[in-house]
Amino acid sequence: MPDELDVLERHPKTAKPGEVMRPHNLMCFGCGAESPHGLQLEMYAGEGFTVEAKMPVEQWMEGGPGVIHGGILSSALDDVMGMTPRLLGPPGVTVHLQVDFLQPIPVGKTLHLRAEILGRQRRKIYTEGVAHLGDPERPVARANGVFVTVDVREHFAEHVENSAKAAEYMGGKPQL
Numbered sequence: 001m002p003d004e005l006d007v008l009e010r011h012p013k014t015a016k017p018g019e020v021m022r023p024h025n026l027m028c029f030g031c032g033a034e035s036p037h038g039l040q041l042e043m044y045a046g047e048g049f050t051v052e053a054k055m056p057v058e059q060w061m062e063g064g065p066g067v068i069h070g071g072i073l074s075s076a077l078d079d080v081m082g083m084t085p086r087l088l089g090p091p092g093v094t095v096h097l098q099v100d101f102l103q104p105i106p107v108g109k110t111l112h113l114r115a116e117i118l119g120r121q122r123r124k125i126y127t128e129g130v131a132h133l134g135d136p137e138r139p140v141a142r143a144n145g146v147f148v149t150v151d152v153r154e155h156f157a158e159h160v161e162n163s164a165k166a167a168e169y170m171g172g173k174p175q176l
Protein backbone atom coordinates (compact mmCIF):
# COMPACT_ATOMS: atom_id res chain seq x y z
CA MET A 1 0.00 0.00 0.00
CA PRO A 2 1.39 3.46 -0.86
CA ASP A 3 2.43 5.86 1.90
CA GLU A 4 0.45 8.82 0.59
CA LEU A 5 -3.23 8.07 1.10
CA ASP A 6 -6.39 10.12 0.64
CA VAL A 7 -8.65 10.92 3.56
CA LEU A 8 -11.45 8.34 3.87
CA GLU A 9 -15.03 9.57 4.19
CA ARG A 10 -18.19 7.49 4.21
CA HIS A 11 -20.51 8.54 1.42
CA PRO A 12 -23.59 10.23 2.92
CA LYS A 13 -25.92 7.93 0.93
CA THR A 14 -24.19 4.63 1.67
CA ALA A 15 -25.80 2.06 3.97
CA LYS A 16 -25.57 2.89 7.65
CA PRO A 17 -23.95 0.45 10.09
CA GLY A 18 -26.22 -2.59 10.42
CA GLU A 19 -28.08 -1.96 7.16
CA VAL A 20 -28.13 -4.39 4.25
CA MET A 21 -26.09 -3.30 1.24
CA ARG A 22 -27.52 -3.41 -2.26
CA PRO A 23 -25.98 -6.24 -4.34
CA HIS A 24 -23.41 -5.39 -6.99
CA ASN A 25 -25.85 -6.76 -9.54
CA LEU A 26 -28.78 -9.17 -9.22
CA MET A 27 -26.78 -11.78 -11.16
CA CYS A 28 -23.50 -11.26 -9.27
CA PHE A 29 -21.99 -14.66 -8.39
CA GLY A 30 -21.14 -13.37 -4.91
CA CYS A 31 -24.10 -11.27 -3.82
CA GLY A 32 -26.75 -11.46 -6.52
CA ALA A 33 -30.04 -12.66 -5.11
CA GLU A 34 -31.03 -13.97 -8.57
CA SER A 35 -27.77 -15.74 -9.39
CA PRO A 36 -28.94 -19.37 -9.58
CA HIS A 37 -25.51 -20.90 -8.91
CA GLY A 38 -24.12 -18.07 -6.80
CA LEU A 39 -23.24 -17.57 -3.14
CA GLN A 40 -26.14 -15.15 -2.62
CA LEU A 41 -24.29 -13.35 0.14
CA GLU A 42 -26.30 -10.80 2.06
CA MET A 43 -23.93 -8.04 3.05
CA TYR A 44 -24.22 -5.60 5.92
CA ALA A 45 -22.44 -2.30 6.34
CA GLY A 46 -20.41 -2.26 9.53
CA GLU A 47 -18.90 0.50 11.61
CA GLY A 48 -16.19 2.61 10.03
CA PHE A 49 -15.19 1.23 6.65
CA THR A 50 -16.27 -2.36 7.09
CA VAL A 51 -18.67 -4.82 5.47
CA GLU A 52 -19.80 -8.14 6.95
CA ALA A 53 -21.55 -11.28 5.71
CA LYS A 54 -22.22 -14.84 6.83
CA MET A 55 -22.11 -17.81 4.50
CA PRO A 56 -23.30 -21.33 5.30
CA VAL A 57 -20.72 -23.75 3.91
CA GLU A 58 -22.87 -26.11 1.85
CA GLN A 59 -22.17 -29.50 0.30
CA TRP A 60 -21.94 -28.10 -3.23
CA MET A 61 -19.03 -25.86 -2.15
CA GLU A 62 -16.81 -28.84 -1.38
CA GLY A 63 -13.23 -29.00 -2.61
CA GLY A 64 -11.26 -31.51 -0.54
CA PRO A 65 -13.49 -34.09 1.14
CA GLY A 66 -15.70 -32.32 3.66
CA VAL A 67 -14.10 -28.90 3.31
CA ILE A 68 -14.71 -25.77 1.26
CA HIS A 69 -13.07 -25.29 -2.14
CA GLY A 70 -10.44 -22.53 -2.09
CA GLY A 71 -11.95 -20.85 -5.11
CA ILE A 72 -15.32 -20.54 -3.44
CA LEU A 73 -13.69 -19.04 -0.37
CA SER A 74 -11.68 -16.65 -2.56
CA SER A 75 -14.86 -15.61 -4.37
CA ALA A 76 -16.63 -14.89 -1.10
CA LEU A 77 -13.72 -12.82 0.20
CA ASP A 78 -13.41 -11.01 -3.15
CA ASP A 79 -17.07 -10.12 -3.11
CA VAL A 80 -17.19 -8.90 0.50
CA MET A 81 -14.01 -6.84 0.03
CA GLY A 82 -15.46 -5.74 -3.30
CA MET A 83 -18.45 -4.24 -1.54
CA THR A 84 -16.33 -1.86 0.56
CA PRO A 85 -15.76 0.76 -2.17
CA ARG A 86 -19.51 1.46 -2.01
CA LEU A 87 -18.98 2.84 1.50
CA LEU A 88 -17.00 5.66 -0.13
CA GLY A 89 -19.00 6.15 -3.33
CA PRO A 90 -18.65 4.58 -6.79
CA PRO A 91 -18.18 0.81 -7.03
CA GLY A 92 -14.80 -0.75 -7.68
CA VAL A 93 -13.62 -3.84 -9.54
CA THR A 94 -10.89 -6.18 -8.36
CA VAL A 95 -7.44 -5.63 -9.84
CA HIS A 96 -5.53 -7.66 -7.24
CA LEU A 97 -6.55 -10.44 -4.86
CA GLN A 98 -4.34 -12.39 -2.45
CA VAL A 99 -5.65 -15.06 -0.10
CA ASP A 100 -3.94 -16.91 2.76
CA PHE A 101 -5.72 -20.16 3.61
CA LEU A 102 -5.03 -20.75 7.29
CA GLN A 103 -7.27 -23.68 8.27
CA PRO A 104 -9.56 -26.15 6.47
CA ILE A 105 -13.16 -24.90 6.52
CA PRO A 106 -15.64 -27.73 7.10
CA VAL A 107 -18.89 -28.22 5.20
CA GLY A 108 -21.78 -27.58 7.59
CA LYS A 109 -20.17 -24.62 9.37
CA THR A 110 -21.06 -20.96 8.95
CA LEU A 111 -18.32 -18.75 7.64
CA HIS A 112 -18.18 -15.21 9.02
CA LEU A 113 -16.67 -12.75 6.57
CA ARG A 114 -15.48 -9.26 7.31
CA ALA A 115 -13.82 -6.75 5.00
CA GLU A 116 -12.27 -3.40 5.80
CA ILE A 117 -10.83 -0.55 3.78
CA LEU A 118 -7.21 0.04 4.76
CA GLY A 119 -6.64 3.06 2.55
CA ARG A 120 -7.39 4.83 -0.67
CA GLN A 121 -5.23 6.55 -3.25
CA ARG A 122 -7.14 8.14 -6.11
CA ARG A 123 -9.22 5.30 -7.69
CA LYS A 124 -7.36 2.52 -5.84
CA ILE A 125 -8.94 1.17 -2.68
CA TYR A 126 -6.83 -1.14 -0.53
CA THR A 127 -8.74 -3.67 1.54
CA GLU A 128 -8.31 -6.64 3.79
CA GLY A 129 -10.69 -9.52 4.40
CA VAL A 130 -10.88 -12.03 7.23
CA ALA A 131 -12.92 -15.22 7.58
CA HIS A 132 -13.62 -17.11 10.79
CA LEU A 133 -16.01 -19.77 12.05
CA GLY A 134 -17.46 -17.83 14.97
CA ASP A 135 -14.36 -16.87 16.93
CA PRO A 136 -12.81 -13.71 15.45
CA GLU A 137 -9.61 -14.51 17.36
CA ARG A 138 -9.18 -17.67 15.26
CA PRO A 139 -9.25 -16.65 11.59
CA VAL A 140 -9.40 -19.43 9.01
CA ALA A 141 -8.45 -17.19 6.06
CA ARG A 142 -7.10 -13.73 5.40
CA ALA A 143 -7.04 -11.76 2.19
CA ASN A 144 -5.93 -8.50 0.66
CA GLY A 145 -7.56 -6.95 -2.35
CA VAL A 146 -7.08 -3.83 -4.43
CA PHE A 147 -10.17 -2.40 -6.11
CA VAL A 148 -10.25 0.36 -8.72
CA THR A 149 -13.36 2.48 -8.93
CA VAL A 150 -15.15 2.62 -12.26
CA ASP A 151 -18.04 4.40 -13.92
CA VAL A 152 -20.27 1.32 -14.21
CA ARG A 153 -22.21 2.53 -17.23
CA GLU A 154 -18.99 3.01 -19.16
CA HIS A 155 -17.13 0.01 -17.77
CA PHE A 156 -19.91 -2.52 -18.52
CA ALA A 157 -21.37 -0.81 -21.61
CA GLU A 158 -20.07 -3.44 -24.03
CA HIS A 159 -21.01 -6.38 -21.79
CA VAL A 160 -24.33 -5.64 -20.15
CA GLU A 161 -26.29 -7.28 -22.94
CA ASN A 162 -24.62 -10.59 -22.04
CA SER A 163 -26.32 -10.48 -18.65
CA ALA A 164 -29.33 -12.68 -18.02
CA LYS A 165 -30.89 -9.50 -16.63
CA ALA A 166 -29.83 -7.27 -19.52
CA ALA A 167 -33.38 -6.28 -20.35
CA GLU A 168 -33.83 -4.96 -16.86
CA TYR A 169 -30.56 -2.98 -16.92
CA MET A 170 -31.29 -1.68 -20.44
CA GLY A 171 -34.81 -0.85 -19.38
CA GLY A 172 -33.69 1.90 -17.06
CA LYS A 173 -33.54 0.06 -13.73
CA PRO A 174 -29.80 -0.58 -13.47
CA GLN A 175 -28.61 -2.55 -10.44
CA LEU A 176 -24.97 -2.04 -11.36
Ligand SMILES: CCCCCCCCCC(=O)SCCNC(=O)CCNC(=O)[C@H](O)C(C)(C)COP(=O)(O)OP(=O)(O)OC[C@H]1O[C@@H](n2cnc3c(N)ncnc32)[C@H](O)[C@@H]1OP(=O)(O)O
Pocket residue numbers: 024025028030078079082091092093094095096121122123124146148150152175176
Ligand atom coordinates in the same frame (compact mmCIF):
# COMPACT_ATOMS: atom_id res chain seq x y z
C1 LIG B 1 -21.58 -2.84 -10.31
C2 LIG B 1 -20.20 -2.95 -9.82
C3 LIG B 1 -19.64 -4.25 -10.13
C4 LIG B 1 -18.61 -4.60 -9.19
C5 LIG B 1 -18.46 -6.07 -9.22
C6 LIG B 1 -17.62 -6.49 -8.10
C7 LIG B 1 -17.61 -7.99 -8.07
C8 LIG B 1 -16.56 -8.45 -7.12
C9 LIG B 1 -15.25 -7.99 -7.57
C10 LIG B 1 -14.90 -8.62 -8.88
O1 LIG B 1 -14.80 -9.81 -9.01
S1 LIG B 1 -14.63 -7.55 -10.21
C11 LIG B 1 -14.19 -8.66 -11.58
C12 LIG B 1 -12.72 -8.80 -11.83
N1 LIG B 1 -12.07 -7.57 -12.16
C13 LIG B 1 -12.05 -7.03 -13.40
O2 LIG B 1 -12.69 -7.52 -14.32
C14 LIG B 1 -11.25 -5.78 -13.60
C15 LIG B 1 -10.43 -5.87 -14.90
N2 LIG B 1 -9.56 -4.68 -15.02
C16 LIG B 1 -9.98 -3.57 -15.66
O3 LIG B 1 -11.08 -3.52 -16.21
C17 LIG B 1 -9.06 -2.39 -15.66
O4 LIG B 1 -7.78 -2.79 -15.22
C18 LIG B 1 -9.59 -1.23 -14.75
C19 LIG B 1 -10.84 -0.62 -15.37
C20 LIG B 1 -9.85 -1.70 -13.34
C21 LIG B 1 -8.52 -0.14 -14.65
O5 LIG B 1 -8.21 0.32 -15.93
P1 LIG B 1 -8.16 1.90 -16.22
O6 LIG B 1 -7.57 2.06 -17.58
O7 LIG B 1 -9.46 2.54 -15.94
O8 LIG B 1 -7.17 2.48 -15.10
P2 LIG B 1 -5.59 2.33 -14.93
O9 LIG B 1 -5.04 1.15 -15.66
O10 LIG B 1 -5.00 3.68 -15.20
O11 LIG B 1 -5.48 2.02 -13.36
C22 LIG B 1 -6.00 2.93 -12.39
C23 LIG B 1 -5.07 2.82 -11.19
O12 LIG B 1 -5.12 1.46 -10.72
C24 LIG B 1 -3.80 0.91 -10.69
N3 LIG B 1 -3.85 -0.51 -11.00
C25 LIG B 1 -4.35 -1.08 -12.13
N4 LIG B 1 -4.20 -2.41 -12.07
C26 LIG B 1 -3.61 -2.69 -10.89
C27 LIG B 1 -3.20 -3.89 -10.24
N5 LIG B 1 -3.39 -5.09 -10.80
N6 LIG B 1 -2.66 -3.80 -9.02
C28 LIG B 1 -2.49 -2.60 -8.43
N7 LIG B 1 -2.86 -1.42 -8.99
C29 LIG B 1 -3.40 -1.48 -10.20
C30 LIG B 1 -3.05 1.71 -11.75
O13 LIG B 1 -1.65 1.65 -11.49
C31 LIG B 1 -3.62 3.10 -11.54
O14 LIG B 1 -3.03 3.68 -10.40
P3 LIG B 1 -2.65 5.25 -10.31
O15 LIG B 1 -3.87 5.98 -9.89
O16 LIG B 1 -1.58 5.30 -9.27
O17 LIG B 1 -2.15 5.65 -11.68
